[in-house]
Amino acid sequence: MIRKVNRVIQDFLRPIRLEIGKMIWDRKEKKSLELLQGDRVDMKKIKSILFLRYDGKIGDMVINTLLFREVKKVYPDIKIGVVGRGAAKDIIKFNPYVDEIYEYEKGKESSLGKRVRAEGYDVVIDFSEMLRVNQMKLINLCGGKINIGLDKVNWKLFDLSYKKSYDKHITDMYKNILRLLEIENPDLTYDIYSDEVVKNRIDGIVKNIDGDIVILNPYAASKHRSFNREKILEISKRVLKDEKNVLLFIGEPSKKVEIDGIIEKLNSNRVFYPELKGILDVAELISHAKYIVTPDTSIVHIAVAKGIPMTAVYRLDTEDNNSKVWGPNSKIAKQIFSKDVAKTGEEADINKFEVEEIGL
Template sequence: MIRKLNRIFQDYMREKRLKIGRYIWDRKEKKEKIVAGNFIEKNSIKSILFLRYDGKIGDMVVNTVMFREIKKQYPSMKIGVVARGAAKEIIKNNPYIDKIYNYEKNSKKIKKLANEISKEKYDLLIDFSEMLRVNQMMLINLCKARYNMGLNREDWKLFDKSYSFPKGEFHIVEVYKKVLEEIGIKNPNLDYDLHFTEKEKQNVEVLLNNFRDKKIFVLNPFAASKHRDFNREKIKGIIDIILKKENRVVFLIGEKKREEEIENIIKEYSEDVFFAKLDSIMETAFLIKKADFVITPDTSIVHIAAAFKKKMIAVYREDLNIEVKNKNLWSPNYSGAVQVFSRDLDVKKGEESDINKFKLEEIDKIINN
């Protein structure tokens, strides 16, 4: 009861904070009118700043489409990206990005970052937030780009240009395609774009050196929410299914904090099951590139695998309304991947459903067909 009341209070206060924040920061001096036609060319856009401060790996993987397609058509365009956490790793080797800015959730550091960015005088700022928090409003205001562009911002003074989601069911990449078309990039290539250092490649090649004659299966048991983590029974069940046939090896991936948990499962197998001890998300991405098959409940890994069109089983929940949308919005979106759905019929209203209500028989049929 106390927890429920606290949640109601926090929701109430959040709404108040957002209203106050918008009152303070939703303003911008409009010096120039937008000229119709190809937005980049007609409005002399020479630099673009992308705001990706959510830290989401999967979103950043999809966002790589935009960096490449803009640079292909406008090689001299300056591209900057505000990012944080592991999402920065996804783009640190990207040849189409000129500068990466580190975002931290601290108002003083945000003001300092905005001051740094404002001195570089970006022509266009593109924000991808569905809901703007106060610190994000402040950042956009203080960056002082010539034009600000955002999602469904028609009634905001802070934004000069707005875009909306496509109609009906759509995949997330269609949003990025729509933004590209809004600024003048027609018929873009929608393949994702990941780049690796030689050291990252070498570290993975060393890991795989003794398994050149085997099929490499990458199993990612974990996701951002504990309700989307595979449990021990499902992890072991999937491993057993993979090892039904010879000449296969299973590499489990996960953050270092999950190592002990994974090792406790691995010790039940005498061979062909390993924890991939890698140093970064990019090394993990290169392991996925080298793999023959990927299994995951996490959309970050789904999008990394999609960059290389790997054979994949992606497990999604299908019992909540939001997941009905997610199975399309965040789907693998290519023919080499199969979606398997967890149907938690016992979940109570207001609770998060369990990813583990899928049938191992479905996994078996796909892998060993």
């Protein structure tokens, strides 16, 4: 009851906080109109671009890599900086198209903004659909000469705005951003780079595996988007029907007890839960796989980046077209859907699908 009351209070206060925050931070000291050419950036005058990806979403960062590469291909001398957070930063740790990576910490926007401002970025690009107050503050403090944002036509803080279509893949939105930077017909593939340490560590794991690697990622951030124990066992048994397949589980260390219990139940010498040290280990392991099975998570986009066939499981779309906007967008990926329909005030269960639909 206390939690519900608190949620109601926060829902009431949120728009008030946002309105006050906008009153304070929705402004620019100077409009650098000389860097614009109509409704686009005059790229002949641009020396640096900062991408704000402070939400910590790994899958989003994977898709963002197409922007860094496509900008560098056309404008190789432009400095590219990226503000990132948590494991998402590791996705670009060895990316040759990124020159500078900045750590985002909530509550430390002032120090980060001061550092970025001192480096004098010409263009700052934000991806937020709804800006929170601390994010407004950061963008303001970064001091970009040109600020670009999503659906920010009526904001003083932003000089250019781009749109997102909710009936097209998210890469269509990135094409809209690149158009503002005078880049047409971009390559929309993603990049993930590792170093030799990561590659050698994963090589050490896979060299002892005799068979075709099938990776099962059972878990998502939400329990409603994660496979339950019964479904994990069903999928595993389907994979193991083919004696050439070796099943590898991936999942956070917090899931080790549950995965170990499932492996014990399967009672097979063709099932493993390798110890991985981070998201780059996961990405490198995926590059060795024959096939991936995963719910709607960052693993979908990593598998696309690595060119690995997969079955990606989604819940039925409601109004957001999630499976279309954030789906794999790959000819070698198969999407299947849970048949569960959410009741009012509840979330749909992703486990209501038949394992025979998996494209192994």
